[in-house]
Amino acid sequence: MKKKVIIANWKMNHDFYETTSYLRNLLKIIYENKIHHKKKIIIAPSFPFLHISNQILQGTTLSIAAQNIHQMENGSYTGEVSASMLRSIGIKKVILGHSERRKYFTETNDILIKKIKISLKYGFHIIFCIGETGIDRKKEEHFFTVKKQLEKTIFHFSLEKINSFIIAYEPIWAIGTGNTASPEVVQLMHQYIRSLFLNKYGETVSNDLSILYGGSINDMNARDLFLQKDIDGGLVGNSSLQMKNFLKIIQS
Numbered sequence: 001m002k003k004k005v006i007i008a009n010w011k012m013n014h015d016f017y018e019t020t021s022y023l024r025n026l027l028k029i030i031y032e033n034k035i036h037h038k039k040k041i042i043i044a045p046s047f048p049f050l051h052i053s054n055q056i057l058q059g060t061t062l063s064i065a066a067q068n069i070h071q072m073e074n075g076s077y078t079g080e081v082s083a084s085m086l087r088s089i090g091i092k093k094v095i096l097g098h099s100e101r102r103k104y105f106t107e108t109n110d111i112l113i114k115k116i117k118i119s120l121k122y123g124f125h126i127i128f129c130i131g132e133t134g135i136d137r138k139k140e141e142h143f144f145t146v147k148k149q150l151e152k153t154i155f156h157f158s159l160e161k162i163n164s165f166i167i168a169y170e171p172i173w174a175i176g177t178g179n180t181a182s183p184e185v186v187q188l189m190h191q192y193i194r195s196l197f198l199n200k201y202g203e204t205v206s207n208d209l210s211i212l213y214g215g216s217i218n219d220m221n222a223r224d225l226f227l228q229k230d231i232d233g234g235l236v237g238n239s240s241l242q243m244k245n246f247l248k249i250i251q252s
C-alpha cells in the first residue's frame, strides 16, 4: 500500500516565530499520537525559514520542501535562490509548476523544463503541479489541457527520472476559492493522469506514481477525497496555515 502524502504549501505566509512554533507543536502531536509512520507529511515554508525548519524536522519522518527553485546554476539573478544553495542546507524536495508561479511569475513550460533539469541534477524530488482553468473545464477541454501540460514538461524526461516526481493535480478554479472539486471529478482526472503515465512509461511507473489533489481541501472534504482509488494525498494551501486544521486533514 502506498502511503498517503499530505503537503502543506504555506505560500507567502508565516514569519519566523509562527513557522518554528508550528513545526515544534506539530511534531509533538504527530509523535504523541503515533501518526508519524502512517502518512508522508511534507511542509513547504518560505525560503528564509527552510534551514531552521529542516533542522527542527531532522531525524523525523516529516520533511521540508522549497516552494521554488531558479532555473540557472548561479549568477546575476538578484533575489533568486539556486538548487545548489538549497541542497547545501539539506533541502531535497521542491514544488514546481504551481499555477501561482505560472500566472504571477510567467513560468512557461520551457522555463519549467529548465527548473526540472536543474532540480534533477541536484537530486531533488519534485512535486509538480498541473491543472486546468475554469474556462478550460467549461469548454470541456480539461483533459486536453492537463495532457498538454505533461507532454510539454515531465514527458520530456526519461523513465529513470520519473520516480523523482509526485504529481499534484490542482484545478485553478478550485485554488483558494472554497470550490473544491468533487471526489468523483478528481478521481476521473487522476485516473486519466495515471493512464497517461501508463502509456508513456509503463505499468510500474503508473502504479507507483503518487497523484495528489490540491484546491480548497479542508478538514470536512479531505476524507472523501482521500478515499478515492487514485487520490494519493493532498497539497493543502489555506487549510494548512492553522495547525489544528492541518492535523485534522492529516488524520482524515
Ligand code: 13P
Pocket: 009, 098, 170, 174, 175, 176, 177, 178, 214, 215, 216, 217, 235, 236, 237, 238, 239
Ligand atoms: P488552497 O488549499 O488554499 O486552495 O491552495 C491550494 C494550493 O494552491 C496548494 O498548492
